[in-house]
Amino acid sequence: MRIPCPICGERDRREFYYKGAAVALDRPGPDAGEAAWDAYVYLRENPAGRTRELWYHEGGCGAWLVVTRDTVSHEIFGAELAGEADV
Amino acid sequence: MRFSGLRVLWEGLTGNRGWEPHWRDPAPKSEYDVVIIGGGGHGLSTAYYLAREHGITNVAVLEKGYLGGGNVGRNTTIVRANYGLPGNSEFYSHSLKLWEGLEQELNYNVMMSQRGVLNLFHSDGQRDAFARRGNAMVNQGDDAILLDREGVRRLVPYLDFDNARFPVHGGLFHPRGGTARHDAVAWGYARGADRRGVDLIQNCEVTGIDIENGRVRGVQTTRGAIRAGKVGIVVAGRSSQVAAMAGMRLPIESHVLQAFVTEGLKPVIDHVVTFGMGHFYISQSDKGGLVFGGDIDMYASYAARGNLPAVEHVMEAGMTLMPMIGKARVLRSWGGIMDMSPDGSPIIDRTDVEGLYLNCGWNYGGFKAVPASGHCFAHLMATDRYHEAATGFRLDRFRTGYGIIDEEGTGAQHNLH
Ligand SMILES: Cc1cc2nc3c(=O)[nH]c(=O)nc-3n(C[C@H](O)[C@H](O)[C@H](O)COP(=O)(O)OP(=O)(O)OC[C@H]3O[C@@H](n4cnc5c(N)ncnc54)[C@H](O)[C@@H]3O)c2cc1C
Ligand SMILES: [Zn+2]
Numbered sequence: 001m002r003i004p005c006p007i008c009g010e011r012d013r014r015e016f017y018y019k020g021a022a023v024a025l026d027r028p029g030p031d032a033g034e035a036a037w038d039a040y041v042y043l044r045e046n047p048a049g050r051t052r053e054l055w056y057h058e059g060g061c062g063a064w065l066v067v068t069r070d071t072v073s074h075e076i077f078g079a080e081l082a083g084e085a086d087v
Numbered sequence: 088m089r090f091s092g093l094r095v096l097w098e099g100l101t102g103n104r105g106w107e108p109h110w111r112d113p114a115p116k117s118e119y120d121v122v123i124i125g126g127g128g129h130g131l132s133t134a135y136y137l138a139r140e141h142g143i144t145n146v147a148v149l150e151k152g153y154l155g156g157g158n159v160g161r162n163t164t165i166v167r168a169n170y171g172l173p174g175n176s177e178f179y180s181h182s183l184k185l186w187e188g189l190e191q192e193l194n195y196n197v198m199m200s201q202r203g204v205l206n207l208f209h210s211d212g213q214r215d216a217f218a219r220r221g222n223a224m225v226n227q228g229d230d231a232i233l234l235d236r237e238g239v240r241r242l243v244p245y246l247d248f249d250n251a252r253f254p255v256h257g258g259l260f261h262p263r264g265g266t267a268r269h270d271a272v273a274w275g276y277a278r279g280a281d282r283r284g285v286d287l288i289q290n291c292e293v294t295g296i297d298i299e300n301g302r303v304r305g306v307q308t309t310r311g312a313i314r315a316g317k318v319g320i321v322v323a324g325r326s327s328q329v330a331a332m333a334g335m336r337l338p339i340e341s342h343v344l345q346a347f348v349t350e351g352l353k354p355v356i357d358h359v360v361t362f363g364m365g366h367f368y369i370s371q372s373d374k375g376g377l378v379f380g381g382d383i384d385m386y387a388s389y390a391a392r393g394n395l396p397a398v399e400h401v402m403e404a405g406m407t408l409m410p411m412i413g414k415a416r417v418l419r420s421w422g423g424i425m426d427m428s429p430d431g432s433p434i435i436d437r438t439d440v441e442g443l444y445l446n447c448g449w450n451y452g453g454f455k456a457v458p459a460s461g462h463c464f465a466h467l468m469a470t471d472r473y474h475e476a477a478t479g480f481r482l483d484r485f486r487t488g489y490g491i492i493d494e495e496g497t498g499a500q501h502n503l504h
Contacts, residue, residue, distance in 0.1 A: 001386075001394055012396075013386075013394065013396060014396050018385050018502060019502055020340065020387070020502045021340075021387075021501075034486060034487075038485060038486040039336070041429075041485070041500070042338035042485040042486070042499075042501075043336040043337065043338055044327065044336065044337070044338065044339065044340050044501065045327070045331075045336060046327035046337070046339055046340050046341055046387065047327075048325075048328060048341075048389040051387065053386075071341070071387050071388050071389045071390070072388075072389045072390055073390065074390055
C-alpha cells in the first residue's frame with residue numbers, strides 16, 4: 001500500500017503508523033456520558049469496504065492524515081490532513 | 088462408521104472402498120431450536136456440545152462457504168494454556184484439558200501433538216515477566232518451566248544465542264502445549280455434531296436476523312428464511328457485519344494475519360518456538376513444512392491475503408533467530424481475518440436481544456480455544472448461565488471498564504493488540 005501524503009507525496013505504508021477508524025477525530029465532551037465514550041473508544045463500524053481512518057506520517061512530515069481506503073481491496077482513494085478534514 | 092487402526096488396515100487391504108462421507112448434506116429445514124451462524128471451529132464445537140452435553144439436537148450450523156474454510160483452516164495450529172490473567176487462565180486451562188481427550192471423544196485423529204511451546208526471553212525484565220506468567224500457569228494447575236540459557240540450548244541448539252540485538256537469555260517452556268491438525272479439528276467436530284442430528288448447511292449465508300419485540304425469531308439466508316428459538320453468532324472476522332444485522336455495533340476491528348509454510352524438510356524443529364521480541368514463531372508440520380508467522384499487518388482488513396511489509400518483517404525476524412532456516416524455500420503464504428478486540432481477549436456472552444448470543448473477539452489466538460469456546464458457549468446458550476470457565480468474557484466490560492482482560496498490559500485500545 002502507498003499512501004498519498006498531501007505534504008510529502010506518495011509514500012510506502014511503512015512510513016506510517018496506523019491509528020484506526022477516523023472516529024478518533026470526533027472526541028466527545030468530558031461529560032457526554034458512558035454511551036458516547038463507549039462508542040468513541042471501543043465500538044466500531046468495522047466496514048468491509050470503504051472506510052476513513054487515521055494514519056500518522058511518522059517517518060515523514062509528522063502529519064496526521066485521514067485516509068480513505070477500501071478494507072477489502074486495500075485500494076487507497078485519497079488522504080487529507082486531519083486538521084482540515086470534516087469530522 | 089468408527090475409526091480404528093484395524094479399520095485403516097482393512098480398508099488399505101481392500102482398496103479403500105468402505106469409507107463413507109463424514110457428514111450428511113441436508114437441505115435447511117424451516118425451523119430449528121438453535122441456529123449457529125458460522126461453520127468455523129467455534130461454531131462446529133458449539134453445535135457438537137449443544138448436542139453432546141445438553142441433548143439439544145434440533146440445531147443447524149449455517150456456513151456461507153464450506154466448513155472449515157475460514158480461520159480454522161488457516162491458522163498455525165498452536166495449542167497452549169500459558170495465560171497469566173484470571174478470566175483467561177481458567178478458560179485456556181479448561182480448553183487444553185478438552186484437547187487432551189479430544190481424539191477419544193471425537194473418535195477422530197486431530198493429530199494432537201504435545202511437543203511443547205517455548206517462549207524465548209532476551210532481557211532481565213522479560214525474564215521476570217515470564218517467571219510471573221509461569222507461576223500463574225502453575226497456580227492454575229498447568230505446567231511451566233523457566234529455563235536459563237543453557238536449558239534452552241539443550242532443547243533448541245540451533246538458535247543464534249548471541250544475537251547482538253536480542254541475545255537469548257532463556258525461555259518459558261510449556262510442555263503440554265503443542266500443535267494439532269486444524270482441518271481435522273473442524274472435521275471431527277462436524278462429524279460428531281452431524282452424527283448427533285445437527286444439520287450442517289454449507290453455502291448458506293445469513294443475510295438478516297429477524298427480531299420481534301426484542302426477541303430473536305430466526306434468520307434470513309441465501310437459502311431462505313429459517314426460524315429459530317435461539318441464534319448464536321460465531322463468525323470470527325465477520326462479526327461486525329453479522330451483529331449489524333441485529334442493530335449492534337461491536338468493540339471489534341477486523342485485521343489480517345498472515346502465515347507461511349516452506350517446502351517439506353527432514354525433522355529439524357521439534358517444538359513450537361516463539362520469539363515475541365521479533366514477532367516470529369515457528370513449528371514444523373508432520374509433513375515437514377516449517378510453519379511460521381508473526382504479527383498482524385496492523386491495519387483494518389478483510390482481504391484474506393496480506394501486504395509485503397509484514398512478510399519481510401516476519402522473514403527478517405526468523406533469520407535473526409535461527410539463521411539456519413534461510414535456505415528453506417517458502418511454498419505458500421496466506422492470510423485470515425481476525426476479530427480483534429480492544430483488550431485482546433474474547434467475548435462469549437448474551438446480547439440485548441433475547442435469544443441472541445455472541446461469540447467473537449478471538450484475535451489471533453482462537454484455535455486453541457475451539458474446544459472450550461464451544462463447550463462454554465453451548466452451556467450459555469442451553470442454560471442461560473455462564474460456564475464457570477468463561478465468566479470473564481463479558482461484552483459490557485469495555486463500556487463499564489470493569490473486568491478488562493488485557494493480557495499484554497498495553498492498554499485496552501483497538502490499535503494496540
Ligand atoms: C494465519 C493465522 C494463524 C493463526 N494461528 C493461530 C494459532 O497458532 N493458535 C491459535 O490458537 N489461533 C490461531 N489463529 C486464530 C484462529 O484461527 C481463530 O481465532 C479461530 O479460528 C476463529 O474462530 P473460528 O474457527 O470459528 O473462525 P472461522 O473458521 O473463520 O469461522 C467463521 C465462519 O463464519 C462464516 N461466516 C461469516 N459470515 C457468515 C454469514 N453471514 N453467514 C454464514 N456464515 C458466515 C465464515 O465463512 C467462517 O467459515 C490464527 C489465525 C490466522 C489467520
Ligand atoms: Zn507526510
